[in-house]
Amino acid sequence: MADIREVARSSGVSTATVSRVLNGSARVSEDTRRRVLEHAQALDYVPSAAARALVRQRSQLIGVVLDTGSGHPDLQHPFFQDVLVGLKDVLGACDYDLLLFTSAEHAYARRALRHRVDGVVLMSADTADPETARMLETLPVVAVDTEVAGRRAAFVTSDNVAGGALAARHLHELGHRRIATITGPRSHAASRERLRGFRAELRRRRTSAPREYVVGGDFYTESGAAAMRRLLQLPQPPTAVFAASDLMAAGAIQAIREAGARVPHDIAVVGFDDAQVARLVDPPLTTVRQDKRGLGRAAAETLVALVEDGGDTAQVVLPVELVVRGSSVS
Numbered sequence: 001m002a003d004i005r006e007v008a009r010s011s012g013v014s015t016a017t018v019s020r021v022l023n024g025s026a027r028v029s030e031d032t033r034r035r036v037l038e039h040a041q042a043l044d045y046v047p048s049a050a051a052r053a054l055v056r057q058r059s060q061l062i063g064v065v066l067d068t069g070s071g072h073p074d075l076q077h078p079f080f081q082d083v084l085v086g087l088k089d090v091l092g093a094c095d096y097d098l099l100l101f102t103s104a105e106h107a108y109a110r111r112a113l114r115h116r117v118d119g120v121v122l123m124s125a126d127t128a129d130p131e132t133a134r135m136l137e138t139l140p141v142v143a144v145d146t147e148v149a150g151r152r153a154a155f156v157t158s159d160n161v162a163g164g165a166l167a168a169r170h171l172h173e174l175g176h177r178r179i180a181t182i183t184g185p186r187s188h189a190a191s192r193e194r195l196r197g198f199r200a201e202l203r204r205r206r207t208s209a210p211r212e213y214v215v216g217g218d219f220y221t222e223s224g225a226a227a228m229r230r231l232l233q234l235p236q237p238p239t240a241v242f243a244a245s246d247l248m249a250a251g252a253i254q255a256i257r258e259a260g261a262r263v264p265h266d267i268a269v270v271g272f273d274d275a276q277v278a279r280l281v282d283p284p285l286t287t288v289r290q291d292k293r294g295l296g297r298a299a300a301e302t303l304v305a306l307v308e309d310g311g312d313t314a315q316v317v318l319p320v321e322l323v324v325r326g327s328s329v330s
Contacts, residue, residue, distance in 0.1 A: 010039040062091055062303065063117040065101050065132075077219065077247070078275035079292055080123060083144055086296020087121060094304050112139060119307045121299050122146060140306035142299045145190040152306050156298040156316040158290040160190045163320040164197025166288055167242040167270045170322055172205050174329065176268060180213035180238035182227040182248050188219075194244045194272060213238055217248045224248025228255035239267055240328070246271040246278045249285055253327065268328040283326030290320050 008015045021036040119140035136150035143155040171179050184191030217223035243249035249271030274289035298316045
């Protein structure tokens with residue numbers, strides 16, 4: 001692979017001229033520009049990241065803060081995997097690299113500043129944490145599924161309220177009246193919004209979910225199974241359950257089967273995400289589909305605008321839809 005000096009010698013120009021061509025300067029004739037680009041391509045020249053950073057006064061690095069608490073395998077959750085793919089696609093096309101921060105000490109701001117990242121994407125970070133607050137004061141930040149406030153801060157999310165309402169409406173229209181829900185962590189904005197939409201829709205239909213029908217989970221499979229076991233032990237178990245993630249819904253189906261009950265004949269189940277597991281469980285899972293890669297793409301596009309154009313802070317809300325499968329209707 002050639003360096004800039006070889007491109008200059010081959011083109012018959014100075015290295016400064018090559019640099020101007022590669023950085024889009026107008027101070028170069030069209031003939032020179034064409035000749036330099038042809039020789040650069042022929043020599044397989046790739047400008048170094050350090051050189052680009054010096055020219056643009058940027059590191060071309062975007063930090064990603066991914067923290068779902070101790071004991072949770074963050075990168076194994078399909079939601080985070082798909083969001084990261086969306087981030088990578090857009091940021092890669094814009095010539096940025098991703099730097100993933102996972103720190104037990106939550107020293108995100110210090111690490112972000114040390115690596116001179118141009119901006120940060122927050123995924124499931126605690127916005128009340130002092131380190132996060134510090135980042136919001138010093139860097140462009142876009143949060144996914146978490147509301148943030150700051151001079152250069154924005155957030156993207158799915159319409160979680162509408163998603164919770166879709167699940168409640170679907171189960172109510174199937175004739176269910178004892179409808180329970182397995183929530184995500186109450187500290188998580190998306191969990192609270194899905195619960196709010198679920199409860200509001202039931203109230204609109206003149207029914208409700210009593211307190212014992214609202215059981216907490218953590219978005220992962222085992223918490224869904226444990227929550228479902230608690231619901232099955234009630235004097236009047238529910239006939240339908242809305243789980244705030246597909247992994248928890250899969251855990252709920254497992255617990256229902258272990259108890260000798262059938263899905264959906266005895267208990268209908270609805271999830272949220274439309275992850276791959278939704279099509280693999282038996283019966284296939286009815287779920288609220290959110291565009292997870294779209295969230296990643298929207299976060300990346302919003303952050304690039306904040307970094308490069310000083311764009312306005314924004315709130316991006318992506319629509320959701322109900323996908324009906326065999327776990328709620330036979």
